[in-house]
Amino acid sequence: MKRFALAGNPNCGKTTLFNSLTGSTAHVGNWPGVTVDKRDGVYKKCAEPIAIIDLPGIYSLSPYTPEEVIARNYILDEKPDCVINIVDATNLERNLYLTTQILEMDVPMVIALNMMDAVERQGDKIDAKELEKRLGVPVVKISALKEQGLAELMDKAFNESKKERHGSTVLNDTPIAHLIGDVRIALSGQNVGNPLFHAIKLVEGDEIEVEMHKETVPMVEEFKGTFNDEIFGTDFEALVADGRYKYISKYFAPVLTRKSKEKFAATRSDRADKVLTNRWAGIPIFLVILFLIFHLTFSENFLFISTFADWAKSPLPTLEDLGLLTAEGEPINYGVRWLATIYDGTIYSPGVIVNNIWNDMLVGELFGWIGGLIEGSGMAAWAVGLLNNGIIEGLGAVLSFLPPILTLFLFFSILEDSGYMARIAFILDRMFRRFGLSGRSFLPMIMGFGCSVPAMINTRTLADEKERTATVRVIPFFSCGAKLPILTAVAGAIILRFADGNGNADLITYSMYLLGIVVAIVSVLLMRATTLKGETPPFIMELPAYHAPQFKNLMAHLWDKTKHFVKKAFTIILASTILIWVLTHFGFDWKFLEDEQINESILAGLSRLVQPLFTPLGFGSQLGEYGWVFVLAAVAGLIAKENVISTFATLGACLIAAGVLPGFNADAIYADDTGIQAVVAMIAATGVTVPGLVSFIAFNMTTIPCFAAVGTAKSELGDKKRFGWTLVFWIAVSYIVGAIVYTIGSWWWTLFIWAAVAAGVTCLIVFYNKGKIKLKLPKRAK
Amino acid sequence: MQKTLDQFAIGEQGVVKSVGGEGKIKRRLFDMGITPGAEIMLRKRAPLGDPIEITVRNYELSLRLAEAQCVALEVRDETTAGEAKR
Structure with a gap:
């Protein structure tokens, strides 16, 4: 099969053309070693x-x-055919x-002159025939968007692919034309392919070429000795570079006749940018747009309609008020179930509606049905448990991320397009x-507040590899939606248990969000000064003309992401989920355990074993016999952070069954949606202190994120070693942050010790860096 | 009158005389069309004063002041100060 390669500037309509040519046959793969998408498809x-x-x-x-x-x-x-x-x-x-550079390669070539419609709309004209004559390769006018001229383009390309083409250059008028010619002849003599291209790159002193053609370098150097422009x-x-642009201005630019004689006429984009x-x-x-995106994705109070209704003293009725729920709080019929995905005394935002439909109606229904089949199949209890609670629930947990991920991704694709x-x-x-980052890294970070997965995918817009790695690593510190229940449950329990319910739990929640941001900033500064050292990447960036995003492109983007994510859900994420399930449902004697016997499981045993490690964090050995519950919940949180609190509920029930918690009621714990009762039970069982609890939240916020995010980080970072260090980084940061929170919370004077350590580390890094290379080390945030 | 791009006022235009800077940055500036002879207008500054937005070769480019400092231009007289606010 012949292969045609599409090359062009960013924003020239390449993706649109690719989608138009290949339709549904396109698929995405990663280039080896580098995380840049290579897409291919069939025409x-x-x-x-x-x-x-x-x-x-x-x-x-x-x-x-x-x-x-x-x-x-x-x-x-x-060597593509064209x-x-x-x-x-x-x-x-x-x-x-760019064209002048590709021209120098010995490869058949066709120019697709795209966005001609936009040119003509401005009243300008381009003489394509003349351009074709001057370039020496076919030029075809197309509109990738309207799919005009594509057949002609492909026919021309097909024709060209049968011919042989030798590179040609626009540098013949420059003072170095002679040198280029000599080097080309020398390279041809050595049987080097694409001699003209390599000759010019060699003359430029291109580091890749110099490495490749060492024996020809002296020739260029000798010439340089006698030359002075x-x-x-x-x-x-x-x-x-100058030679190319000079030639373009002189011979190619005149094919364009402008209607407006003004050199710097304001375009529509300029007016929008005003x-x-x-x-x-x-x-x-910008802040309003950001707020709207989050509002449309996550808000259960669309456009604050129900708030306004409350103000107007005519609150919207809930489904219960309307008599549409049964005594158990279930919808009375199928229609009402659908209604409940959109409305319940408040109108949900589109993102929430999609989420509800996906989770309650589609996946929930399907998995419930499969679960029922398995339940009734008469298999052994452990097999039913593995299939239902392990695999199906695990998959459900991961797939439930899909709607918010896609909704967020849709909005960010629109912004990008x-x-x-x-x-x-x-x-x-x-x-x-x-912080040694560019403005581009802000968006992925802020997306982290929604979900780490699309946030990490979005780091692809960052040009600099180190900046990208640093950004992927700190994204989980921007506490995502799934971590919020941990915050609210623990904060609520702290207020209930230690302040008799008098206090503001939200204050704890907010300060934890803030802590996450501070940790992210400090981590970036540290990484940029040590392991990910490097100049701040330059910021010489095109501001492309605004245009309406195209539905087809957006859908192609979303479809790519969906495939990618679902594939992962069924491989790495599923495997990890099953592993955790097995560890929590089997004892060391490989006897199957019910949920309520989790305290006899392998994971509980392992948790007891590592419990002492968490002593500096306030939930280790000092908690005595049942302290391992916190470790176990944190591990369960790896599947999905929602699991942390639900594990507490399960553990609560099993401790009650063991008679450890007199005065507690398992049903009450399960019935409490907020998870506060479950945390209160854990406090009663372990005697954990407030600093210990806060340290537990901080630990969960900054440690290894859920498997979905870990899987995404793995594919986005590409490099295995870099991914391994990222895991180490997450563990180290969460451990240190937890320890700082606990020790300072318990003994305020340890603040001075930590400050001294921080100052010492900063000094060491500055000192070390000064000795080697000059690096503008930003001051450490206080 | 010659000055570097970072010292331009909004609306001011000029013709590139020379481009300096470290290899990678200089190459990038060249690749984006900032070569001797190119005409440039400073369109605006970002809300925080840096980076800046310029029009060069009929498109919009943003770059930081630190990078703009590498570009020396001959200022077009008729565009300085007063008229620039237009």
Whole structure:
């Protein structure tokens, strides 16, 4: 099968063209070693089926960014039958800069002149025939969006792919043309493929080429000794880039006739930016958009309609008020069940509705049905337990993440596609530079408050590998929706048990959120100063023209994500879930245990074993016989953080059955949705102190996140070693944070010890870094 | 009059004379079309004063002041100060 590669600048409509050409055949895989998506699919409307390979969007073929190296190596090494170079007609000069570089390779090539409709709408004209003549390769006008000109494009490309093409260059008028020619001949003599391309890169001093063709380097060096340009001196990289742009301005740019004679005429995007990146309104508008996204995804009070109704003294009736629930609080019929996904005295936001439909009506129904079948099949108790409570419930827990993940992802895809994401980075860059990050890392972090999984996926927009790693690592510290129940249950129990219910539990919750942010900031600073050292990545970024996001593209994005996530749910996440289930439902003698016998399980035994380790965190040896419950709950939280509190409830019931908790009632604990009673039972059983409890929340907030997030981190980080260290990092941070919270909470004067340690570590790092390289080490946050 | 891009006022235009800076950053500036002879206008500053947004080769580019400092331009006289506010 012939292979055609799509190459072009970011934002030139490459993805749209790819989707139009390949339709549903597209699939996504990772490039080895680098976490940049390589997508391929099949085009079927030609004489024979053709594989279409979507290369990453790039501006140049420099050796400095992974995307550029990937694209370059693909064309050179994999030798596609034709390169389709997509050129954004509204941005001709800069797009053709990449074209001049691809032209130098010995590969058949066709130019797809995209967004011609936008050019014509502005009243401008492009003479495609003339451009074709000057470039020496076919030029086809297309509209990827309206699917115009695609058949012609593919026919031309198919034709070209049968011919052989030798590289040509636009650098023949430059003072280094001679040198390029000599190097090319030398390389041809050595039987190097693509001699012209390699010759030019070698002249530029490109580090990859210099490594590859060592014996030809002296030739270039010798020339440099005798050469001196009046502007560039012997900076050949600059000379080459300048030569390209000079040629483009002189010979290619004139094919465009502009209607407006004004050089810097304000476009529609400029007018939109007058408001969206306005000096005063820019940040407030951004905050409103951010709030709207979270509101539409998570709010159970859509547009605050029920709040307004309350103010108007005519509160909306609940389903119960309407007499639509049975005495047990269940909907009276199937219709009401559907109604309950949308409304119950308050209107739910679209994200919540999708979530309810998915979890209550689809997955819940399906799994309930399968569960019933298994229950009635007469299998052994352990097998039913494994299938129902282990596999099905575990899968259910993971799949229940899907709606919020996709909803959040949809909104962020819209921001990305429309061009607003780049503006967010523009607005916020100043703040983030202090931490050695760029403005782009803000969005993934803030998404973490919703769910870590889409947040980690979103780090793909970060160009710098180290920045990306640092961001993925701190995302779990932005406490996600599933961690909130831990916060509210423990905070509620603290107030109930230690302050007789007089106090503000929300205050504890808020301060824990704040603690998470502080930990994230300190961690980033530390990582950027030690293991992930590096210059703050440059911020030379295109602000693409705004355009309406396309439904088809969005759906393609979402479908990719869904496939990716579901695949993981059925592999790594499922395996881990089963493991935890087995550990909690079997004793060391491999006897199957009911839920209520969890205290005899292997995991309980292991928890007892490691319990002393948690002594500095306030929930270790000092808690005596039943202290292991906290360790066990934390481990159960790895499946899904919701499990932490539900494990407490199970443990409560089993301790009551063992007669440990006089005065407690298992049914009351199960009936308490908030989980506060379960935590109160744990406090009664273990005698844990308030600092110990707060340390427990802090530990859970900052430790290894749920399996879904761990699985995502693994695939996003790509590198195994880096992933391993990330796990170590999470454990270390949570341990240290827990210890700090507990010791300072118990003995306030330990504050000085920690401060001294922090100061010492800071000094050490500064001292160490000063000795080696100069690094602008940001001051540690106080 | 010559000055570096970071010193431009909003609306001010100029023609690039030279581009300096460390290898990677310089290459990136070149790749994005900031080469000698290119005409640039400063469109706006971010709400916090940095980075800046410029128009070059008919598109919008944002860069930090630190990077803008590497670009020296000949200022177009008619665009300075007064008229710039237009």
